[in-house]
Amino acid sequence: MTKSNLTRRSFVKVSALAGAATAIGASMAGCMSESAPAPEEPAKETTATAESEPAEDSKAGLTKMRTSCHGCIQMCPAIAYLKDGVVVKLEGDPEAPVSRGSLCIKGLNQLHTMYSPRRVLHPLRRAGERGENKWEVISWDEAITEAATHIKDAIDKYGNYAFFASVGGGGSYSFMEAMTLPMAFGSPTVFEPGCAQCYLPRWALSKLFYGGDDQSIADNAVQEIFKPEDNQTEVVVIWGAQPSVSETAESGRGMAELRAAGVKTVVVDPNFSPDAVKADVWLPVRPGSDTKLLLSWFRYIFENKLYDEEFTKYWTNLPFLIDMDEKSERYKLPVLAQDIFPDFKQTTPENTPAYVCFDLKTNKVAPFEYSAPADATVDPEIFWAGEYEGKSYKTAGQIYKEEADPWTLEKTAEECWLQADKIEEAIKLYVENNGGIANGVASDMTESASQVPLGCMGLDSIMGRINKPGVTMTQKGGGYFAAESETGETKSIRPVTYNNGFGGMFSDMYGIGAVIGLSDAQNEERIKAMAETNGEMQKRHNQLLIDRLGMKDHKGLYAWCHSHIPTVRNAIATGEPFKPRVWFDMSGNKLAMLGNAKSWYEVFPEVDYIIGQYPMLTSFHIEACDLVFPLREWLEEPMVNMTQLDTQWLQNECTHIGETVSHSIPAAQVVNKCREMWGGEIPGGLMPGLLASATEAEVKQGVADTLGAPDWETLQANTDEYVPFVTPNYWNYGQHEQICDEDGLPSGFATESRKIETYCQMLIKMARTGYPYCYPEPQEACADYSPICCAIEPAESPMESAEGYDAEYPFVLTSGRVPYFHHGTMRHAPFSRELFPTAEIRINPASAKELGIEHMDWVKVTSRRGEVHARAYLTEGVNPKTVWMERFWNPECYDASQANPTGGWLECNVNVLTKNDAPFNEVYGSYTNRGFTVKIEKSTRPENIWVEPEEFAPFLPTSEMLAEPQTKDVF
Incomplete structure (x- = not known):
């Protein structure tokens, strides 16, 4: 193809995606022909979108299909218009409850992405050296056989751990498949740049913190604030998130509508983002110093008694006494009533421990059994330190208070490059108005990845902002607190948290992982029952968990069963503790996504064979891959999208070109081929472990099942009947106060204590044994994790007083x-x-x-x-x-x-x-x-x-x- 001499004005008119009917099709087919330069026209007060927007009759004769965008994680409902099988126009779906007919540039650009000359439409095998960008087209049979042969040969020669997989970087939709693919081959190694660096810390901590959803706008966890009717949100603190540029059509639009309705916003972001521009208070925090700013909020709120005292006393664990004896088995953990009161007789069920507080009624240390606040026999002190029978104790609240005490407004302003009066103004806006904090990806990308969400959720917890209208911390849906009995009656139950994979998927499949909220005896009974039918699989899966690279020190990765990325890189380079040799990457450009990209480029030669799959060739495929499978773009890929409010939407198969396939299929086909080569079973593999569809018919049936249609054909013929799928009983408030049919107590939260564990005690247990993820076999202990937000200074610091300061990098x-x-x-x-x-x-x-x-x-x-x-x-x-x-x-x-x-x-x-x-x-x-x-x-x-x-x-x-x-x- 030759370059044209398009002017800027004519190029914009050609490629203006909002008016794509003029840009795609017959007009697009000839748009690159040589032509004389167009004369420059006088500037007009208009935009490319406005001047190229077609009239409504431009849709005449076009086929309309409902679908969903996949230009980012939010997947806004969309409408595609086709002519002769070619998508010629895209627009937002006006029925979408949050995006409301809008579609941003990322979604509109699918018209150029779908038909890009860079598309990979057929399987490719490297024809030259890595990095030369020389390829030959091969058949699918050849590609599947070649991939399977390399995997089988490596495992036969080096063992199951020679195989590894990865995912992440956008543009493809694999996720669970990447986690389960190594398990199918009996390998523990899988990683994703968007795991610990993108969402896992916030997602997983919310489950340990209170058993509910995290505070993310981007990933659709936070829905309450975007309710179109009866919205009771008065303030939103956007902490390290950028909804107006990251998820423009949905949460960006949603935030704009909130501001237009008078909702106040505080934005914590070093950059003057579009959200910061419109904020009531912008706090341009020094990058990496968020923990110090959070602690200043705690200090101000504690000092001025601005927290919800009754909620904090009876619905968080901050009044619990913490064992401060370093020699004790429960060091740093809440004291159990039986431990210091030998004659104590617990009246609550075994799976609801009784703890200890300092009782203001008697001015004594006393048992603190779980109950409704009105039925409590004690008035617990939140902030207390003292001795009882010769041992020192502090309440969890006192520990938090002492951590926050140094962070005055003045000191915080100096350390965080802020103004003290602006910090105070932001805190007052937050405490004086109903709402909550929306924590974003920024904190995940630092050493503070667990600390910042602990602080953000902790602030909302002491303000009592949970399970109520207008807040960001919620447990949506009746399913969290209800179960159907044998008679068909719905009963209120105590919520529990399953672990190892989303929703306890791997826990239920292999019988690994304790359930938070069950007693030790109940967990033991559950695991033993599973071992009776699946004992060998359980044992092998448990070993895979323990052998995951980097897990000993960073056990939180068990929540998604991912390995620690730098440890994987070092294992490739050194062969210790084992050498990953055959790599199946399932999406994205790893050289653009992995930290310190050069260090990864250096180890590519150490990997014997690399398989990639993606709709396009990227740097990673050119520099590293030996084989590339072609994937569908989102206009071709049938899926169910993420939730907008209480609805789920169809991502449709609007068109399909080339030999591209759905994202799950290459892995499933390769596993099946390997099983065939091994005579029917992969030695050392875990089956069923793949959880991936091997045919497009299976993919489409799964979509139909999720949306409630009997089959794909019926769904296609009756799209408006099945789309959107509305989640029943989605909006529910005060669930923790509902009386549990099992024991007559409030349902509470899905934690050990049935309270919000603002002092996240599960992190202490996790560091020491891997509980609840590795149960029943413990993982080797590492240094204790902090159960609260603590002040952290970045390892490379611009502060002259800091250890990581270097004047060469100012x-x-x-x-x-x-x-x-x-x-x-x-x-x-x-x-x-x-x-x-x-x-x-x-x-x-x-x-x-x-x-x-x-x-x-x-x-x-x-x-x-x-x-x-x-x-x-x-x-x-x-x-x-x-x-x-x-x-x-x-x-x-x-x-x-x-x-x-x-x-x-x-x-x-x-x-x-x-x-x-x-x-x-x-x-x-x-x-x-x-x-x-x-x-x-x-x-x-x-x-x-x-x-x-x-x-x-x-x-x-x-x-x-x-x-x-x-x-x-x-x-």
């Missing part, structure tokens, strides 16, 4: 998203690239002036691990000592037109700079993607980087791609 770098891309995706989408063509680094003008840098100058950014280039974007929206970048990579660097093509990952990729060595987050092993230090120097534009609109013409859909025939299912 700036602290943080990152985030821009609205044009999600994770590592869309870099090949021409419209997004025209709007955001290359990496930019946001620098304060005062700092830029000292460095001799002007707006849009090219600069070199250097960390202790590498260097990349970006254009300087001067803005007062960052602190003079802070710089901000979006993760970036350049697929044009391996374009055939380049004189010296490269993989495209070295030039502008933030993850060349990031840090993937210790210290890690103690619970989840999260490494440092944000909050490390760099230096900035004026530089020049690197070779191979495109910035002008016409340069992205090779990414536009071609007539050949648009004419690609509809194909039947491969499997």
Whole structure:
């Protein structure tokens, strides 16, 4: 294809996706023909979208299909319009309860992504050396056989642990399959960059903290604040989240509507994001210092008695006495009444322990049995320290108070680069208005990954903001607290938390993992019953858990059964404790997603064979892969999307080109082929372990089942009848106060104590044995995890007084998203690239002036691990000592037109700079993607980087791609 000489104006008109009927189809097929330059027209007060929006009759003769976008994690309901099997227009579904007919640039860009000349439509086998970008098309039979042969040969020669898998980075939809694929081969090793670095810490901690949903807007956990009717939210604190750029059409729109309705917002973000622009208070916190700011909120609220005292006393565990004796088995754990009162007779059920408090009625240490607040026999003190029979104790509240005490407004302002009066203003807005905190991905990308969500949920808990209208901490749906009896009656039950995989999937399949909320005897009985029918599988699965790389020190990873990424990398490099040799990666560009990307590039030669699957070739596939399976794009992939409020929506098979397949199929086919080669059973493998569909018919039937349709054909013929699927009894408040039919007590929360464990005692037990995940076999102990939010200073610090200070790197770098891309995706989408063509680094003008840098100058950014280039974007929206970048990579660097093509990952990729060595987050092993230090120097534009609109013409859909025939299912 030749480049055209399109002007910026004509290029925008050609690729304007909101008016895609004019951009795709007959007009698109010839859009790249050579033409004389169009004369420049006078500027008008309009936009590309407005001037290219087709009239309503442009939909005449088009086939309309309901679907859902998958441009980001939120998957907004959408409508696709097709002509002769080609999707020519996309728009939001007006029936969607939150996005309400809107669709952002990421979703609209599917028109360019679906028909991109970069699509992989057939299985590819490497034809040259890794990195040469030479491929040959092979059949599916050849591809499946080749992959299976390499896996089988490696396991036969080196053992089951030679195989490993990975997932993550956007653009594909595998998740559970990546976790279960290694298990099918009897291997413990799987990882995802978006696990401990993206969502796991917040998700998993909420289950241990109170058994409910986390505070994430991005992942649809928080729904209450977006209710269109009877919304009682008055304030939302957006802590380290960017809804207006990350999930623009849904939570971004939702937040805009809340603000328009008068809801106040506080935004904690180093960058002056669109949400910060509209905030009542913006706190541009120093990157990595969030724990100190959180503790200042605790101190202010405790000191001024702004917390909900009755709720904190009776529904959190802060009044519990904590054993402070280092020699005690229950050191740092709440004291049990039986431990210090030998004659105590417990009246509550065995699975509801009785603890100890300091009773203000008697001014004595006393048993504290679980009950409704009105029935309590004690008035527990929240903050107390003292002795009882020669031993020292503190309440959990006192421990939290002492941790927060140093963090005055003035000290916090100095340490966090804030203004004391602004911190106070933000706290007052929070405590004086009903609402809650929405915690985002920023904290997951630092050593504070467990500490920040502990602090955010802790603040909401002491304010009593849970299970009530207008808050962000909820336990949605009657299913958390109800069960159907044999007679068909619905009974209120004590909620429990299952572990090992989402919803206890692996717990129930293999009989591994204790259930929080059951007594020791009940858990033992449950595990033994499962062992009677599946004892060998249980034993093997338990061993796989214990042998997962990095689990001994970071046991929180058990929640998703993932390995610790830096430990996997080191095992590949050193062979210790074993060497992973054959790699099946299930999505994304790992060189753009993994921290310290160079360190991963260095170990690629140590991996014998690498299999990838993705809709596009990325840096990772070119630099590392030996075989690539082609996947469907979201306009082709049948799925059920995530929830908008109480609804689930269909992601439809609107079209299908090439030999692409659904994301679960390659792995399932490879496992089946390996089983065949081994004579029917994989030696040492866990079956059923794959949990993946091997045919498109199975995929589609699963979608139909979820939406309540008898089959795929019926669903397609009656889409409006089955979509959306409305979750019954979704909205429910005060569940913890409902009386449990089993014991006559309030249902409470899905924790050991049946209370919100603001002092997260399960983290102590987890560090020591792996409980509840490894049960019944314990994992080796590591250092205790902190059960509360503690102050953490980043390992690489811009503070001269800190241990990690180095004057050579004076700036602290943080990152985030821009609205044009999600994770590592869309870099090949021409419209997004025209709007955001290359990496930019946001620098304060005062700092830029000292460095001799002007707006849009090219600069070199250097960390202790590498260097990349970006254009300087001067803005007062960052602190003079802070710089901000979006993760970036350049697929044009391996374009055939380049004189010296490269993989495209070295030039502008933030993850060349990031840090993937210790210290890690103690619970989840999260490494440092944000909050490390760099230096900035004026530089020049690197070779191979495109910035002008016409340069992205090779990414536009071609007539050949648009004419690609509809194909039947491969499997």
